[in-house]
Amino acid sequence: MxxxxxxxxxxxxxxxxxxxxxxxxxxxxxxxxxxxxxxxxxxxSKEELVAGLVARTIEYFDRDLATAKAELPDRPGRNTLAFVLASLEGRWAQDAGLSPERLDVFASAIAAASTDMKLVEPMREAYARWQALLEHDGIDPITATIVRLAVDGLWFTEMFGFDDAICTGERRAQIMTRLKEMCTAEPQSTSKRKSRRGKA
CATH class of the missing domain: 1.10.10.60 (Homeodomain-like)
Structure with a gap:
């Protein structure tokens, strides 16, 4: 190191x-x-130290995201599914989402928010970039966004230990299965067209 x-x-x-x-x-x-x-x-300075923490957080997640994406077939929903896997089953998700590396992300966020909000700006920019990947992923962009928000919610629930029943065991596996299924959902417009043809 x-x-x-x-x-x-x-x-x-x-x-x-x-x-x-x-x-x-x-x-x-x-x-x-x-x-x-x-x-x-x-x-x-302390500010540059905090900026380094935030930058490393983004770097680590981008690496997990690229690794997950490389292992998935090139089809609609690939970026969204990679986001799910990187967030909840990647490097930071070991041991049911409580690996030391994952806690480093939490430490970085706390440090940034408690010193100077402008130091969070790179994280905002990174989230905008990740959101754009999901919105242009070949699936319904609203569905992709809902998946991202659900992932964020589960991530923070695990981080703070709000509900162990949800974050471990069978219930977590069920949530993961449903999120992965949503990543393969067809765009809403396509589904509606098929529905209309079926009624006709």
């Missing part, structure tokens, strides 16, 4: 264990076992 990655990992661990209020350059340097000057070489 590079020194830069060690610093980011240490910052994430600090936030996760002690809260975002404890995110200071001195504390991160201590946990990463680097000098203050060594930390400042990579991240000259």
């Amino acid at each position: 590079s020194k830069r990655d060690t610093i980011l990992k240490s910052a994430e661990t600090l936030i996760r264990r002690e809260g975002s209020q404890q995110l200071t350059l001195d504390r991160v340097a201590e946990r990463a076992q680097v000098s203050k000057g060594g930390l400042l070489y990579h991240f000259p």
